[in-house]
Amino acid sequence: MTVALLSIGDELLRGEIPNTNAQWLGEELTTLGCEILTVETVGDDVDRIVRAIQRLRDEHEVIIVTGGLGPTTDDRTAEAVAKAFDRDLVRFDEAHEAIARYLKERDRDLLPGHEKQALLPTRAEMLSNPCGSAPGFVLGRPASERPDGSPVSIESLGVEVYVLPGVPREMKAMFDRHIRGALACASSHDHYDAVVHTFGVGESWVANQLEGFEEEHPNVTLGFRARDGQVSIRVSVRAKAGEGDGRHMVQSAASTVRSRLGRAVFGEGDQTMQLLAGKVCRARGWRLAVAESCTGGLIAEQLTSQPASDFFVGGAVAYANTTKTKLLGVSEDTLRGHGAVSAEVAAEMAEGARRAFECEVAISVTGIAGPSGATSDKPLGLVHWAIASPDGTICEHRVFNGDRNQIQRQAATAALDLLRRTLTGPRPSRPARHSRP
Amino acid sequence: MTVALLSIGDELLRGEIPNTNAQWLGEELTTLGCEILTVETVGDDVDRIVRAIQRLRDEHEVIIVTGGLGPTTDDRTAEAVAKAFDRDLVRFDEAHEAIARYLKERDRDLLPGHEKQALLPTRAEMLSNPCGSAPGFVLGRPASERPDGSPVSIESLGVEVYVLPGVPREMKAMFDRHIRGALACASSHDHYDAVVHTFGVGESWVANQLEGFEEEHPNVTLGFRARDGQVSIRVSVRAKAGEGDGRHMVQSAASTVRSRLGRAVFGEGDQTMQLLAGKVCRARGWRLAVAESCTGGLIAEQLTSQPASDFFVGGAVAYANTTKTKLLGVSEDTLRGHGAVSAEVAAEMAEGARRAFECEVAISVTGIAGPSGATSDKPLGLVHWAIASPDGTICEHRVFNGDRNQIQRQAATAALDLLRRTLTGPRPSRPARHSRP
Numbered sequence: 008m009t010v011a012l013l014s015i016g017d018e019l020l021r022g023e024i025p026n027t028n029a030q031w032l033g034e035e036l037t038t039l040g041c042e043i044l045t046v047e048t049v050g051d052d053v054d055r056i057v058r059a060i061q062r063l064r065d066e067h068e069v070i071i072v073t074g075g076l077g078p079t080t081d082d083r084t085a086e087a088v089a090k091a092f093d094r095d096l097v098r099f100d101e102a103h104e105a106i107a108r109y110l111k112e113r114d115r116d117l118l119p120g121h122e123k124q125a126l127l128p129t130r131a132e133m134l135s136n137p138c139g140s141a142p143g144f145v146l147g148r149p150a151s152e153r154p155d156g157s158p159v160s161i162e163s164l165g166v167e168v169y170v171l172p173g174v175p176r177e178m179k180a181m182f183d184r185h186i187r188g189a190l191a192c193a194s195s196h197d198h199y200d201a202v203v204h205t206f207g208v209g210e211s212w213v214a215n216q217l218e219g220f221e222e223e224h225p226n227v228t229l230g231f232r233a234r235d236g237q238v239s240i241r242v243s244v245r246a247k248a249g250e251g252d253g254r255h256m257v258q259s260a261a262s263t264v265r266s267r268l269g270r271a272v273f274g275e276g277d278q279t280m281q282l283l284a285g286k287v288c289r290a291r292g293w294r295l296a297v298a299e300s301c302t303g304g305l306i307a308e309q310l311t312s313q314p315a316s317d318f319f320v321g322g323a324v325a326y327a328n329t330t331k332t333k334l335l336g337v338s339e340d341t342l343r344g345h346g347a348v349s350a351e352v353a354a355e356m357a358e359g360a361r362r363a364f365e366c367e368v369a370i371s372v373t374g375i376a377g378p379s380g381a382t383s384d385k386p387l388g389l390v391h392w393a394i395a396s397p398d399g400t401i402c403e404h405r406v407f408n409g410d411r412n413q414i415q416r417q418a419a420t421a422a423l424d425l426l427r428r429t430l431t432g433p434r435p436s437r438p439a440r441h442s443r444p
Numbered sequence: 445m446t447v448a449l450l451s452i453g454d455e456l457l458r459g460e461i462p463n464t465n466a467q468w469l470g471e472e473l474t475t476l477g478c479e480i481l482t483v484e485t486v487g488d489d490v491d492r493i494v495r496a497i498q499r500l501r502d503e504h505e506v507i508i509v510t511g512g513l514g515p516t517t518d519d520r521t522a523e524a525v526a527k528a529f530d531r532d533l534v535r536f537d538e539a540h541e542a543i544a545r546y547l548k549e550r551d552r553d554l555l556p557g558h559e560k561q562a563l564l565p566t567r568a569e570m571l572s573n574p575c576g577s578a579p580g581f582v583l584g585r586p587a588s589e590r591p592d593g594s595p596v597s598i599e600s601l602g603v604e605v606y607v608l609p610g611v612p613r614e615m616k617a618m619f620d621r622h623i624r625g626a627l628a629c630a631s632s633h634d635h636y637d638a639v640v641h642t643f644g645v646g647e648s649w650v651a652n653q654l655e656g657f658e659e660e661h662p663n664v665t666l667g668f669r670a671r672d673g674q675v676s677i678r679v680s681v682r683a684k685a686g687e688g689d690g691r692h693m694v695q696s697a698a699s700t701v702r703s704r705l706g707r708a709v710f711g712e713g714d715q716t717m718q719l720l721a722g723k724v725c726r727a728r729g730w731r732l733a734v735a736e737s738c739t740g741g742l743i744a745e746q747l748t749s750q751p752a753s754d755f756f757v758g759g760a761v762a763y764a765n766t767t768k769t770k771l772l773g774v775s776e777d778t779l780r781g782h783g784a785v786s787a788e789v790a791a792e793m794a795e796g797a798r799r800a801f802e803c804e805v806a807i808s809v810t811g812i813a814g815p816s817g818a819t820s821d822k823p824l825g826l827v828h829w830a831i832a833s834p835d836g837t838i839c840e841h842r843v844f845n846g847d848r849n850q851i852q853r854q855a856a857t858a859a860l861d862l863l864r865r866t867l868t869g870p871r872p873s874r875p876a877r878h879s880r881p
Contacts, residue, residue: 018667020480022470023678025462029485033459043457044492046485048466055481062499079651079668080658113845118652138845140648174670176846230460241460297761303748304741307761311740312849314816315763321771322761324734324744330758330801334771364767379751412749 008194010036011045011067013059015074015084016173019048028073028178035182040194040245041069051075056087064091064166069190071182074173076141078120085144088170089128092146096126102133102142109140134169134185139177145169148189199253200243201261204278205271206236206424213238216267226251227260236407236417237280240264273424280423281309287430288318288368293396295426296364297322298335298356300347301374301390306419320364325356335359348373350391350402357395368396368430370422374407376414388414392422394429401429445478445631448504450496451485452511452521453610465510465615472619477631478506479682488512493524501528501603506627508619511610513578515557522581525607526565529583533563539570539579546577571606571622576614582606585626636690637680638698641715642708643673643861650675653704663688664697673844673854674717677701710864717860718746724867725755725805730833732863733801734759735772735793737784738811738827743856757801762793772796785810787828787839794832805833805867807859811844813851825851829859831866838866 012029019026029046036043044067049055056075063070075084089096103125110117127133127144134143147164169186171178205213210233217240221229230241242261246253265272274283288295295318297306307322323334328347331337336359337352345351356371374390381387391404403425407417449466456463466483473480481504486492493512500507512521526533540562547554564570564581571580584601606623608615642650647670654677658666667678679698683690702709711720725732732755734743744759760771765784768774773796774789782788793808811827818824828841840862844854 017665018669018678020470020483021474022467022472023667024669025464025467026483027462030459030462033457035459037458044487046457046463048483050481077651077668078648079666080655081665081667115646115648118648119655120648120651176850230455230458232461243458299741299744302745303752304736304744304759304761305748307736307741308739308745311742311761311763312852314848315740319763321763321767322741323771324741324748324759324761326748326753326756326758327731327801333802334758334760334800363771364764365770411751415749 008041008069008190008196009067010041010043010069010071010190011047011063012043013056013063013070013072014046014048014173015051015056015072016048017050017081019074020050027175028173031175031179032071032073032182035187036190037198038200039187039191040196040198041190042196051081051083053083053087053090056084057091060088060091060168064164064168068166070166070168071186072168072170073178076124076143076170076172078118078124078140082123084170085127088146088168092128092164092168094128094130094146097129098125099127099131099133099142100125102127105133105135105142106140109136134171134181136172136177136181137184138180139172139174141172141174141177143169143171143181143185145185196245196247197253198243198245199257200241201257202276203240203242203261203264203268203272204274205238205240205268206273206280206420208238208268208271210238213240213268213271217264220264220267224260224263226256229264235413235420237420240268273427279309280420280427281306282313283427284310284423285313285315285318287427291367291430293368293430294318294320294364294366296320296360296366296369297422298360298369298371299324300326300331300356300372301376302372302415302419302422305415306370306372306422309419309423320366323360323363331356331359335363346385348375348385348389348391350393350404353391353393353404354395354400354402357393358400361395368394368426370394370426372418372422374414374418376411376418378411390414390418390421392418392425394422394425396429398429401425445506445627445633446504447473447478447480447506447508448482448484448500449480450493450500450507450509451483451610452488452493452509453485454487454518456485456511457487464612465610468612468616469508469510469619472624473627474635476624476628477633477635477682478627479633488518488520490520490524490527493521494528497525497528497605501601501605505603507603507605508623509605509607510615513561513580513607513609515555515561515577517557519560521607522564525583525605529565529601529605531565531567531583534566535562536564536568536570536579537562539564542570542572542579543577546573571608571618573609573614573618574621575617576609576611578609578614580606580608580618580622582622633682633684634690635680635682636694637678638694639713640677640679640698640701640705640709641711642675642677642705643710643717643857645675645705645708647675650677650705650708654701657701657704661697661700663693666701672850672857674857677705710861716746717857717864718743719750720864721747721860722750722752722755724864728804728867730804730867731755731757731801733757733797733803733806734859735797735806735808736761737763737768737793737809738813739809739852739856739859742852743807743809743859746856746860757803760797760800768793768796772800783822785812785822785826785828787830787841790828790830790841791832791837791839794830795837798832805831805863807831807863809855809859811851811855813848813855815848827851827855827858829855829862831859831862833866835866838862 131144244257325331337355360369388407393402568581583605681694762768774792797806825844830839
């Protein structure tokens with residue numbers, strides 16, 4: 008099944024927003040075994056949209072169009088799709104009712120722009136939108152491939168054109184509801200992949216460890232992605248549906264990748280450092296608190312981006328020195344003697360957070376995220392982090408490269424990685440001496 | 445000057461990495477006054493690259509190709525560009541020397557893949573790469589438009605095709621060195637824009653308020669973007685270079701947009717809610733603390749994504765109820781009587797944060813971000829937030845739509861918006877009564 012993605016919007020051409028829809032659809036469609044041949048973006052211009060669709064339909068079996076279905080005057084996708092297939096735009100009562108219902112449930116008024124959203128090309132099939140007012144539609148989908156198996160006959164155009172809103176949340180919900188099942192059934196290829204995550208090593212080290220891998224595994228391709236101090240390796244296998252055991256092949260290849268990368272590997276697939284932090288705390292039955300200075304709440308935010316109340320007690324963003332002393336009990340002598348960015352202060356912050364939040368384990372971070380704050384002996388990017396637990400306190404530090412946000416993100420990941428390593432490593436037979444310098 | 449961007453790479457089609465190059469180039473080119481008509485991505489496939497270039501050259505004055513210049517076998521962009529213009533690939537001594545020098549400086553060996561990188565289309569002009577081994581090239585640039593004014597004659601193809609590596613750092617450095625100046629000189633249009641940000645109103649309300657605006661201002665186009673409860677309106681003017689005062693035109697149009705949207709407007713341009721929060725605190729000379737439950741550190745993280753130590757004291761992520769009582773002094777009676785998600789608890793959290801952090805103003809958030817936690821009288825998305833200051837305590841609440849992260853983001857923005865409105869509004873003559881329910 009060959010697919011083209013067509014994104015509509017002047018704001019995409021001008022780079023005002025990233026095209027996250029194309030990336031998300033690319034990943035999802037690849038997993039379904041579809042082959043994406045073209046990803047194209049054009050502006051909110053009827054003639055350009057028409058020309059793009061008329062060209063793409065000759066080279067692809069499916070076109071997924073996103074964007075330009077909103078209520079404003081610059082949203083002209085429905086009009087353009089109708090024109091590309093010589094259709095008229097007509098009012099769909101079904102669409103009008105869905106829009107009116109959506110607005111009523113939210114106590115919002117039906118405005119002229121919403122009337123426009125109920126206009127769809129003749130002989131289209133409306134696709135309902137569970138998360139917004141704009142309905143989508145599909146042209147040319149044979150009834151036999153519709154997931155609900157309903158007998159409404161839709162003429163075959165030789166191409167299926169799905170049209171979805173550009174708001175990512177709405178687009179994703181509608182893809183899941185209306186498209187995923189149909190394309191999964193129709194796909195002639197299966198795609199399997201596995202992603203292995205490493206932390207603390209460079210991309211070239213990873214590439215070097217995996218040299219010759221693709222020659223030894225001719226059905227497997229590797230992709231690399233570096234971000235926030237992590238390097239992730241995607242192991243992909245694409246096999247004709249029903250031929251060979253792709254799942255086994257990809258698992259075996261991923262296992263070889265893991266063993267070649269050794270201790271740098273921290274997780275696979277959807278596992279993020281913050282999910283693993285929750286996992287290791289739950290496994291020990293330990294509750295966690297955080298004390299953040301230069302990361303400013305980022306670690307707490309990452310931990311609570313998923314439900315976390317079963318292990319995460321809370322955190323202190325100790326930005327000012329007075330907060331470090333008052334809330335966390337860091338001693339003024341330590342602050343004066345070693346400075347706020349020091350292993351000593353990191354240790355006292357973690358130990359203070361354990362006391363303040365009355366929990367088993369706490370992590371702390373203090374550093375210089377910049378742009379200012381560096382001194383001759385404490386460079387920009389210097390970060391100290393610590394973990395305090397019944398087994399003692401461990402401190403680590405490093406100088407990270409990058410801008411303020413990159414330093415903050417790497418520091419957050421490094422602190423969570425120390426938590427993961429500490430809680431999964433061998434436990435000392437008695438409480439360790441503090442490993443403070 | 446009409447431009448097409450052509451990105452090459454299977455990893456982009458499959459969504460393994462975001463196409464940050466297209467976004468960056470889109471922004472830069474727009475600022476230069478260029479008009480980007482098409483952004484396209486195709487895979488590492490010679491025939492598809494050839495067809496894309498042959499099609500794009502008829503509709504655009506400039507094509508910028510990125511990606512596929514690496515040393516590995518799947519990098520075939522130079523070969524495809526040569527084929528699209530009926531050229532041969534030949535060894536450029538200049539390119540070979542640059543590659544050898546780059547590697548020597550880094551103690552790396554010249555490998556067979558690097559030899560391939562010295563092959564460029566006949567009659568191309570090499571573009572040096574200050575950050576990597578792969579040189580780029582340009583076809584069809586008339587010598588008169590070359591920034592160094594060198595007399596090497598390059599034939600006119602009717603289109604200029606720039607080919608750059610896909611590594612963002614290399615691509616950006618080469619764009620700056622070789623392309624920016626030439627396109628700025630050649631551009632016949634200037635581009636001006638202004639962005640107006642609103643919060644708390646829907647996209648269709650905004651559209652309704654601005655109905656007829658574009659008809660009344662024929663040189664102005666409006667673009668809309670909705671995110672995290674904010675709707676941003678981009679006001680753009682594209683004027684022929686030297687004709688009319690585009691800067692004045694866009695400022696006057698933006699001012700009309702602001703007045704039509706009234707109190708929903710909170711900022712312009714680069715102003716974010718968190719930057720404005722810092723601005724209003726600094727203006728009053730007030731120090732700020734935050735007490736977060738369902739936002740889990742997000743507000744603190746947003747405030748500290750920019751340097752903030754001159755107004756931001758710190759924050760408490762009070763996830764567990766014990767943290768709310770112990771750290772912030774929320775009374776157990778209030779928690780029992782009203783529940784953690786209530787105006788009463790939000791008020792006590794904000795007041796407690798003022799005390800704990802010893803500062804003038806504090807904001808608090810407590811809510812149900814989901815996916816679980818909703819009850820019959822407290823729906824998913826219900827969030828209470830409060831601000832405590834010397835002027836009293838103000839509480840607000842709302843039920844937000846969306847998934848966990850969307851609810852968290854909208855709640856964070858709403859709390860910062862209350863801070864902004866409170867600190868810029870008229871001050872009461874004496875401390876206000878608490879506006880608690």
